[in-house]
Amino acid sequence: MEFISYHENLLKYLLYISKEDLEIAISHIHPEDILDALRLYEGDKKDILSKLPKDILVDVVDQAEDEEKYELLSIVSEARQKHIIDEMSSDELTDLLGSLSNEEANKIIYKMNIDDAKEIRELLSYEEDTAGGIMATEFIAIKEDMSIANTLKYLQKEAPNAETAYYLYVLNHNSKLRGVVSLRDLVINDFNVEIKDIMNENVISIPWDMDQEEVGNIFEKYGLLTMPVIDNSNRMLGIITADDIFEIIREEDTEDIYRLAGLDEDEKIERNIRESVKNRLPWLFVNLFTAILASITVSFFEGTIQRIVALATFMPIVAGMGGNAGTQTLTLIVRSIALGELTIDNTKKVLLKELGIGIFNGIAIGLSIGILSFLWEKNIIFGVVIGVAMILNMLIAAISGFGIPIILKKLNIDPALASAVFVTTMTDVLGFFFFLGLATLLIDFL
Amino acid sequence: MEFISYHENLLKYLLYISKEDLEIAISHIHPEDILDALRLYEGDKKDILSKLPKDILVDVVDQAEDEEKYELLSIVSEARQKHIIDEMSSDELTDLLGSLSNEEANKIIYKMNIDDAKEIRELLSYEEDTAGGIMATEFIAIKEDMSIANTLKYLQKEAPNAETAYYLYVLNHNSKLRGVVSLRDLVINDFNVEIKDIMNENVISIPWDMDQEEVGNIFEKYGLLTMPVIDNSNRMLGIITADDIFEIIREEDTEDIYRLAGLDEDEKIERNIRESVKNRLPWLFVNLFTAILASITVSFFEGTIQRIVALATFMPIVAGMGGNAGTQTLTLIVRSIALGELTIDNTKKVLLKELGIGIFNGIAIGLSIGILSFLWEKNIIFGVVIGVAMILNMLIAAISGFGIPIILKKLNIDPALASAVFVTTMTDVLGFFFFLGLATLLIDFL
CATH class of the missing domain: 1.10.357.20 (SLC41 divalent cation transporters, integral membrane domain)
Structure with a gap:
């Protein structure tokens, strides 16, 4: 109940500030708070969305609930739509598409470039409640014979697109997972050292078909922030990050609480x-x-x-x-x-x-x-x-x-x-x- | 149910391998799995503990449940005890001490050096279920006029002791929180740039007295991996990391499920x-x-x-x-x-x-x-x-x-x-x- 007045004020601010001033101020507002303010607004959300710089808009849509994502997407311009779809993380995009009808989903997939579309179709083929269904494909893969210096150079190029840059995954030529290096390992060692000398080969990985409830239990048990998802031949498919796990744990627990009381898992106070x-x-x-x-x-x-x-x-x-x-x-x-x-x-x-x-x-x-x-x-x-x-x-x-x-x-x-x-x-x-x-x-x- | 046979095998392995061989193999075993194997062992746990290299022992105790921590501590040698207490993270040590009687807790505090003891006494003064009670004090603090190159040098020294090195907190001379820089920001920018030019001043922080349930909700809402805890004058006190949040969310949810059914929150199938x-x-x-x-x-x-x-x-x-x-x-x-x-x-x-x-x-x-x-x-x-x-x-x-x-x-x-x-x-x-x-x-x- 504490955030209400903050979000109401934020909403007024978003409505009445000029587009130019907003561009300067926006870095001080968390996308999740913009989303909360939007939820309070009963007028035409276009008034606010059209003012938001496009990269902020991506973050806002990225963090929205599945149905909300579609609602927001459908009220922005074609050009902005395309930008959002290109920039959204693959796990969020998969969730969005999974919640739509085939027809609606295809409309979005047609707007994507061929490689992204192929990737998304593959992600959509996994069961929604399994590791494959919740993973993102934007991870950083490196080779074991790279030096730390080279790896850092590579990172400067790749990190902005990755879901997380804290862990770098060492793959062999067959995409099989050989080890993991954390960013922390990189910066605390001499820059001439090679990856194979610092990588941890003892990687705990998640099979693609593991149920999400069990995935949540494993994250909790080992206290990890990111885990790689592998196929049956140990080829790396994607990563699951802690922020997804919070939601999964909450979702699974809510499901159990509701089912024990004879409510279905999608019950919400906002339902009609x-x-x-x-x-x-x-x-x-x-x-x-x-x-x-x-x-x-x-x-x-x-x-x-x-x-x-x-x-x-x-x-x-x-x-x-x-x-x-x-x-x-x-x-x-x-x-x-x-x-x-x-x-x-x-x-x-x-x-x-x-x-x-x-x-x-x-x-x-x-x-x-x-x-x-x-x-x-x-x-x-x-x-x-x-x-x-x-x-x-x-x-x-x-x-x-x-x-x-x-x-x-x-x-x-x-x-x-x-x-x-x-x-x-x-x-x-x-x-x-x-x-x-x-x-x-x-x-x-x- | 899937892990049982793995842990039984692991237990046999730990029991019969020589100390020398174990030292080589141990990096391939996760401390949490060693802990699970120990839990299965009905003989004298000393047989296994005395074989473990001391840094692995620290990790094993660090990840144990509160009562287990004390049990494990009390069966290792004095010297190892002191090493474990010195190396354990402050939040885990606080949890351990909080679960003991005053007398038992003081026995442990006396073994610590003066600075650590002072810090722990301070942590113990916070309510167990609040942000102050769950935070750790091992965070990395930097100044805004440091260059990235200097920061990286500083990190090489400090990171090994920190709870997380992914976020670096920018504090002013009064320890007030001014901004945050991620390790990712460091490595993707030119090493001559100063911290103040890349730091994010829009830090979401947690007041020291916030209830842990609300802390969990905020982590979930913003999808964050680490958050700083501040006092009433915006001075930074510590950090809370995602791995603690998994446990808190589970704990709070379990508490609600149990209480709704008329069970108290500490009910466990293992209870007598x-x-x-x-x-x-x-x-x-x-x-x-x-x-x-x-x-x-x-x-x-x-x-x-x-x-x-x-x-x-x-x-x-x-x-x-x-x-x-x-x-x-x-x-x-x-x-x-x-x-x-x-x-x-x-x-x-x-x-x-x-x-x-x-x-x-x-x-x-x-x-x-x-x-x-x-x-x-x-x-x-x-x-x-x-x-x-x-x-x-x-x-x-x-x-x-x-x-x-x-x-x-x-x-x-x-x-x-x-x-x-x-x-x-x-x-x-x-x-x-x-x-x-x-x-x-x-x-x-x-």
Whole structure:
């Protein structure tokens, strides 16, 4: 909330400053802030865009969201359009084209020179959520027999076009990745030294088809700023930079948070009602179906409830508490799968631990509610029935909260997507079944 | 799960290779992988640690988790301990010391030289979750009248000790931040040019007391790799690097995911049962309390349920569906607050949108369950009662799912921590109240 007034002021400034004055002042404004100011502007964005120097415009479009990129592109002149497309980084351009219809995308590709167009078509052929789909192709490649002095000369020419110049990749004549040199290595060594003497051959690289979630985990694990992407024969295809990873981590985490709550991953507060309803309602209907399953379970015991109506009062507690405990376990498991923390090695240990927690928590909550309901209803068997049902349901919660995400993962279904509904169906249906079933068995003592 | 066999092999290799051979091979192994192999080893870790060259040992400890750092430190020789402490980066050392008792921390501080100790004490004075608490002090500071050639010479001496050498910060004589130069700027310009002619004065900097969650948002927004931290008079205190940000984003996201599910933020699959029970059980008791509130609501209507026992069957549906819809809204709002997307500007718009969705979804679900229960119970008023109760409860879900996180945020309580329990209490209690209350009013027609 802190930036609002700054961006409002910036917007006024952008609107009323002359084109000449803006050219001088613009280097003090970050493109991302210009973008934020543009987002606030409800008038014709052309008023501002036409004033921006063209290289700033490239940066602004480069940093925009995919749909925004297209919107901005479509309101600038043909000449500026071409300039932006030529200068945009390949990963951003790929994201933009990937979000368009084939027809719209081709319109843009036709404006590119042949080499760039070929490269972009290749980038578009990778799956969007894999290393190939997020990499950029503008990296700096050098040979191992170059001296540092020569490398620096080469850099003066090449660095302005590269996505990052901090790491230089040493490739052999087949484009196979042999090593990496950082700019820091270059400047701290004698300029006569050859690259092969300072290069680090121990390069951690990313296969082109790795899922972006795993790419994010590897960046986090090794704390790297840039990583090379290679094909199956160790040929270097591109690089992935840290700034893309921030977005990927956020995107993947948001996806998990939303899916756990029954929202689809593209949910946004800015969405319109129609889209949101279209996306949330199906999930509510799935839940309605499971709620009806639970109701059917209850309906089998209407006779019992008719005789002991207090059962209806306590009914939601057993099912609800099972749902809460199950959600705790399943959330832990879903998150640990996403972060790569749950491994073949520790699965059994974690299962035993969750079962243990289920038993302990079950006894603690079961005893409490048992005693409480005994005091309330003045019937010890009533207390025993609800207490035992609670313990059983907490065990079900632990087992299903642990097992369902793992089964879904094995079936290649995102555990975040469907675990919650399965687990609460289990705890609802079985919670009612245990409680009302036990009450039916012991009805003569209630 | 993919890395397991690699790390097991690595472990065997580390155990059985001679110290001399290891010294040659070690440059091909990433410290993070050594750490993973160590984690698998159940024997005395000394066997491996004593073989590692001391600079590799520094990197391994540097990348370990806080508690692990201490464990590793405490099993190496005094001399190696001192070397590690001298060479570790200040931000990692601060994290380590912050996780120890005062006594343990002082034992380590006494081993440091006076200047380092002073610096570390200062770093320890910042709140752990703020910019000051996560920054490192090893940055490269230069003056604006230096030439590039002189700067490069200076770098050759200083870069090896710096956290990052990619950005050089231009400070005036009062340590105030005047600009920034990237290593890339240095190498692509003529070596006679002075720093002031190439420095970028438009530096985005982070105030020392900014919360780490917001720091993460700023890194993501601007796509930066390093940012300077300043005090209230624009004096530069340290830097934050992208690798720390990966961890912070993950940590903050995990915290939100866990808190939404009633787990505390330190929950780990590797935790022991006792700790997990100690942390999950209080949350379950809070939920038990709210479940009892819902039960008390039901108990007021026992007379009604006694006469129409079918109400007990349908009871959980109204409350449960309200809970599901409320969770959708609250999760969206909690996440949007965390990502800084919910601003003063759009709050009202979002509220209206969520209300609209609540009405639409309420009518859709209300109609469905109304018709279904009419078909089941063969009573149109029964259908009307449950349908209307459902619509009302879906509205409550939208209002509380929207309002409760915002109120908690205003009260400076993390919305992820307590929203879920408040929202489901509302939808449970009011869901039962609407459904059973309406049924009581219309009991003569049921």
